Amino acid sequence: MNAERVIEIKSLNKFFGDFQVLTNVDLSVSLGERIVICGPSGSGKSTLIRCVNGLEQFESGQIRVDGISLNDPGGVDRVRSEVGMVFQQFNLFPHLTVLENLTLGPMKARGLSRKAADALAMQLLERVRIPEQAHKRPRDLSGGQQQRVAIARSLCMKPKIMLFDEPTSALDPEMISEVLDVMVELAEDGMTMLVVTHEMGFARKVADRMVFMDGGEIVETGTPSAVFEAPKSQRFKDFLDKILQH
Amino acid sequence: MTRGVKLWALLAGMLLLAGCSGTGNWGWYVIDPSTPQGQSNVKFLIGGFWATIQLSLIAAALSMTIGLLVALPGMSANRWIRLPSRVYIEFVRAIPLLPMLFWVFYGLPVVMRSLGFPITIDAFWGAIITLAISDSAFTAEIYRSGIQSIPKGQTEAARTVGLTYSQTMRYVVLPQAIRRILPPLANQFIYIVKMSAFASVIGMQELTRRANELVVTEYRPLEIYTLLILEYLVLVLIISFFVRWLERKMGADESR
Ligand SMILES: Nc1ncnc2c1ncn2[C@@H]1O[C@H](COP(=O)(O)OP(=O)(O)O)[C@@H](O)[C@H]1O
Ligand SMILES: [Mg+2]
Numbered sequence: 432m433n434a435e436r437v438i439e440i441k442s443l444n445k446f447f448g449d450f451q452v453l454t455n456v457d458l459s460v461s462l463g464e465r466i467v468i469c470g471p472s473g474s475g476k477s478t479l480i481r482c483v484n485g486l487e488q489f490e491s492g493q494i495r496v497d498g499i500s501l502n503d504p505g506g507v508d509r510v511r512s513e514v515g516m517v518f519q520q521f522n523l524f525p526h527l528t529v530l531e532n533l534t535l536g537p538m539k540a541r542g543l544s545r546k547a548a549d550a551l552a553m554q555l556l557e558r559v560r561i562p563e564q565a566h567k568r569p570r571d572l573s574g575g576q577q578q579r580v581a582i583a584r585s586l587c588m589k590p591k592i593m594l595f596d597e598p599t600s601a602l603d604p605e606m607i608s609e610v611l612d613v614m615v616e617l618a619e620d621g622m623t624m625l626v627v628t629h630e631m632g633f634a635r636k637v638a639d640r641m642v643f644m645d646g647g648e649i650v651e652t653g654t655p656s657a658v659f660e661a662p663k664s665q666r667f668k669d670f671l672d673k674i675l676q677h
Numbered sequence: 678m679t680r681g682v683k684l685w686a687l688l689a690g691m692l693l694l695a696g697c698s699g700t701g702n703w704g705w706y707v708i709d710p711s712t713p714q715g716q717s718n719v720k721f722l723i724g725g726f727w728a729t730i731q732l733s734l735i736a737a738a739l740s741m742t743i744g745l746l747v748a749l750p751g752m753s754a755n756r757w758i759r760l761p762s763r764v765y766i767e768f769v770r771a772i773p774l775l776p777m778l779f780w781v782f783y784g785l786p787v788v789m790r791s792l793g794f795p796i797t798i799d800a801f802w803g804a805i806i807t808l809a810i811s812d813s814a815f816t817a818e819i820y821r822s823g824i825q826s827i828p829k830g831q832t833e834a835a836r837t838v839g840l841t842y843s844q845t846m847r848y849v850v851l852p853q854a855i856r857r858i859l860p861p862l863a864n865q866f867i868y869i870v871k872m873s874a875f876a877s878v879i880g881m882q883e884l885t886r887r888a889n890e891l892v893v894t895e896y897r898p899l900e901i902y903t904l905l906i907l908e909y910l911v912l913v914l915i916i917s918f919f920v921r922w923l924e925r926k927m928g929a930d931e932s933r
Binding site for chain 1: 849
């Protein structure tokens with residue numbers, strides 16, 4: 432792949448106190464590429480993608496996002512405006528309406544007028560198919576609807592890259608597909624995506640590349656068809672056996 | 678609340694009754710509004726209300742501002758930014774109000790003069806500065822616990838939609854924290870009102886000072902100080918009524 436590298440992570444090491452969470456992580460992502468990251472709980476998946484938008488600092492290594500180095504002072508602020516993030520717990524702003532959740536960033540960080548921001552927000556709410564909820568509070572929505580609002584909120588900033596940290600793990604089973612459908616559409620529109628998830632059906636459908644992490648390291652990467660057919664490492668094989676069982 | 682009022686009214690009534698019965702050595706005439714002397718005495722005492730209220734309000738406003746400015750760096754991830762805030766809070770909390778008042782009123786002008794800022798501090802501002810600083814350590818802690826009660830995910834989400842630190846505070850964290858901050862902050866205002874009595878010792882003409890001055894000329898401490906206590910009681914009851922109302926309102930908002 433010789434497309435433009437939008438994310439470049441080089442020998443990344445990160446510690447929480449004495450505990451090494453990430454060890455020598457290398458990963459580059461091309462524009463429009465969809466990466467699914469999986470691995471056991473505690474393997475450092477969240478920490479890795481949180482490093483990409485500067486929610487976590489790191490001790491050594493290099494991260495460049497869209498040509499901007501996170502090692503540079505002020506780099507974090509510029510990177511954040513390029514990168515959207517969707518959290519497991521949605522993290523919607525409970526004191527604001529759905530519409531206000533979406534318009535806050537565009538108005539305060541981008542300086543859009545209320546009118547322009549409202550128009551943009553409504554457009555994105557339609558894209559995630561909940562325009563009728565615009566004037567409700569987040570807590571009056573179902574989990575699946577809340578997560579779609581969270582996706583729309585990120586998209587309002589017109590990010591180049593979207594990070595998803597187990598976006599469906601906190602959802603009731605019957606709501607998972609409505610969120611995944613939105614994510615599939617996003618992938619079809621060419622968004623660069625880094626998705627931490629154990630939804631292997633989704634991975635098979637949209638992932639260009641699977642990344643398997645264990646113990647703070649990237650153990651294996653490969654296309655979904657390759658790794659599902661024949662994972663190279665025993666650890667990945669065991670992991671897949673476990674999660675594909677049910 | 679209304680029970681509290683009734684109890685105090687009863688107590689005050691009993692005292693008055695005892696005074697009028699003539700069995701004890703009472704002299705309610707000093708504050709009896711039906712006599713010209715009593716009326717002018719009561720007017721003189723009540724005349725301190727405005728100064729006490731003014732003192733308390735300005736000190737509270739300053740304390741709330743200083744408290745926020747101390748609390749915010751106190752929550753930084755960087756310990757060198759956190760440190761001054763911690764030191765300020767521990768230091769200020771350790772100083773008793775009265776010595777601090779003396780130091781500010783008599784000592785601070787000397788310090789300022791030697792630094793090349795010749796200022797005079799009158800009783801009014803001396804009291805305000807002292808009350809504000811002494812109270813700010815507590816308001817800082819109120820802000821801190823209120824802000825820390827907001828989940829970290831809120832800040833993270835705000836930062837990922839491009840808000841700066843101060844925008845995150847202003848539009849996301851503080852509006853949510855305010856319902857946990859306002860009631861204890863209003864409660865803290867009661868503390869300021871009561872502590873403002875110390876301003877009397879540096880000559881501030883507020884409620885307590887006026888009572889003291891009247892006692893010196895009338896020799897009727899019991900009656901005058903009783904009225905003084907009732908004056909504070911009225912003030913504090915009004916504020917705590919407001920605090921209850923605020924707590925109810927904030928609680929209702931939260932469960933909505
Ligand atoms: N803020 C933190 N402080 C200390 N340890 C942490 C912190 N966040 C995560 N960890 C630890 O780092 C490891 C990796 O965490 P995480 O990246 O959340 O894993 P995953 O997302 O793969 O489940 C875990 O062992 C976790 O306990
Ligand atoms: Mg995780």
